[in-house]
Structure formats: C-alpha cells, structure tokens
Amino acid sequence: MTAMQKLERVMPIGALAERTGVKVETIRYYEQVGLLPPPERSEGNQRRYGRRHAERLAFIKHARDLGFAVDNIRTLLRLSDTPGIACDEAHAISVAHLQEVRDKIARLRSLETELERIATTCSGGVAACDCAIIEALADHRQCSHAHH
Amino acid sequence: MTAMQKLERVMPIGALAERTGVKVETIRYYEQVGLLPPPERSEGNQRRYGRRHAERLAFIKHARDLGFAVDNIRTLLRLSDTPGIACDEAHAISVAHLQEVRDKIARLRSLETELERIATTCSGGVAACDCAIIEALADHRQCSHAHH
C-alpha cells in the first residue's frame, strides 16, 4: 500500500501534453504565468508531472476551451483550492462570461447580415459591377447600420 | 475655380480622428503598416490630411468594423485602386470572411449552451453546492461535447 502510493506514475512534459491536448510550449507558458504550479524536476532539470498536475491542466484547458480569460481561470483555480466559499464568485464569473459570449454572438450576427448583403451584391462575375463590394465598403451609408 | 480647388481643406491628425472615429494612435499605426499613405507634413513636421485620406480611412474603418483582417483590407484597397478587374478577388475575400463569421457564431453558440448549463447548475446560493461550476470545469465528462 505504501509502495502503491509511491508508484503514482510520473511523466515528462511531452506525455502530459499528449494526454491533455495542450502543447508543450503552452504548458511551460502556463507555468510561467502562474496557472500551473512548478513541478518537481529530474536530476537533469527536466519537469516531472504527476496526476494532480494533469488534473489541474485539464481544468485549465476546459476553461480555456469555454473561452474563459486566463485571469478568470486564475480566480477559478484559487476558488477550487478553497472549497466551501467558492460558489458565489464562480457563479459571478460564469454569468459574466456567458453574457460576453451572448454579446459577441449578437454582434457577429449583425455582421453576418451585413456581409451577406455586401457579398451577394456582386456575385463575383465579370467586370460589369466595378465593384459593388468595394463601393459598399467605401460608403457606409449603404449599410443597415447594424454595426457601429 | 482654380482657387476653389486649392481650398480643399486640410486638417491635422486630431480632426481626422474625430471625423472618422479612428483614434490618433491608430491612424499613425495604419500609416506605419502601409494601409494609409503618408500625408504631407506642415513646416513643423505635423501630418496634414485632405479629403482623399479621409475617404480612405473611412473605407478602412468600415472594413475593420466588419471584421476584415488588416491584410485583407490591404488587398481590398489595392483592388479599389485598380478599377475594373477588382470584382472576383473582392468577392472571394468577402465570402471567405462571411464563412469565418458563420463558423465563429456556430462555435460561440455551442459555448453558450455549455455555459448556460454550467452557470445554472449552481445558482450562486449558499455553500451547499461545493461547487457545481468548479466541478463541471474539472470534469469534462459532464459536457455535452459540443466543444472540442
């Protein structure tokens, strides 16, 4: 049993990268900016990661995939380290981020409309148009003013 | 008439900024990266812009507002300088960009779903949850796998 616990397999950075889908350089970057704690080193100064590091990195990756900013992830990690009181703040961060995402979607949708209009004005045919797309860009008055 | 043409009013960078809604620093940046041609200078070496510059900058701003990359704008500007053959390439750029925007919307929508789920799991109440949000981030298996 004591031996078992000692057996917690340890891995170099490349293995961690492969396992989590985070690039080697990015892992080192996360360490540098304080998202991932510095791991033990081998005699030859190479990083050696254990299961706790893998879990933490998975958390980070998941949050990044969801679009959380690194700074917010730092906070979420701190919260996850201090169980109990975490909830409120984590909830606030998530809700704020959800709102950001929704705003971004709204903005992109209005761009989509505008681009659709511009891109289809001139179907990319021959010289005739001269060129509706470029004219649309040159003259904002043609817009439906969806974008600022 | 000759006098009239000479009267084309000329303005310093601040006026151009105000008129177009592009910040002073950004205008200088656009010059530096070759989007906006270097204007005449006053005796004291200050930039003096005319109507052509204002128009070109409006074009750039409009395209940026629509999310076109600076590199594509460079191309669009070149096309707008060589009338006639412009259409095909401009159309291609617009269509590609429209596709990018649509992809981005799709990705954000799947994030929105996931975040909604995560953010509402724990309503931010008291300590009871311990904390659903953080657990959701720690454990990807809870996801509906909409995101990679």
Next chain:
DNA sequence: TCTGAAGCTCCAGGAACTACAGCTTTGGAG
C-alpha cells in the same frame, strides 16, 4: 556507449492596436 528524440532557457514575433515618455509645434488669448 551511442544516438536521436525530447527537454531546457531565453527571446522574438504575431494581430491590432494602446499607452507612455519626453520632446516640439500650433494657434488663440491677452
């Protein structure tokens, strides 16, 4: 023991600005 892959540090770049420091020019008021 040897060798090639993987690891190390440090630094530059990229996209599109933004901001500062430390100076000079401008243009209107007095």
Next chain:
DNA sequence: CTCCAAAGCTGTAGTTCCTGGAGCTTCAGA
C-alpha cells in the same frame, strides 16, 4: 508680440495568449 496649454511628434514597450526558433543538455532504448 508673447505665452502657454493643447495637440502633435518619434520611438518604444505593453496588451493577450500563445507559438516558434536558436542553441544547448538530458534521457532512454539498442
């Protein structure tokens, strides 16, 4: 005409989140 604050100038560094390279060292398997 003189003053002075506001606006302009150049050059550099910072922002966010990585990514890639140079030039070196270590590791692990044959």
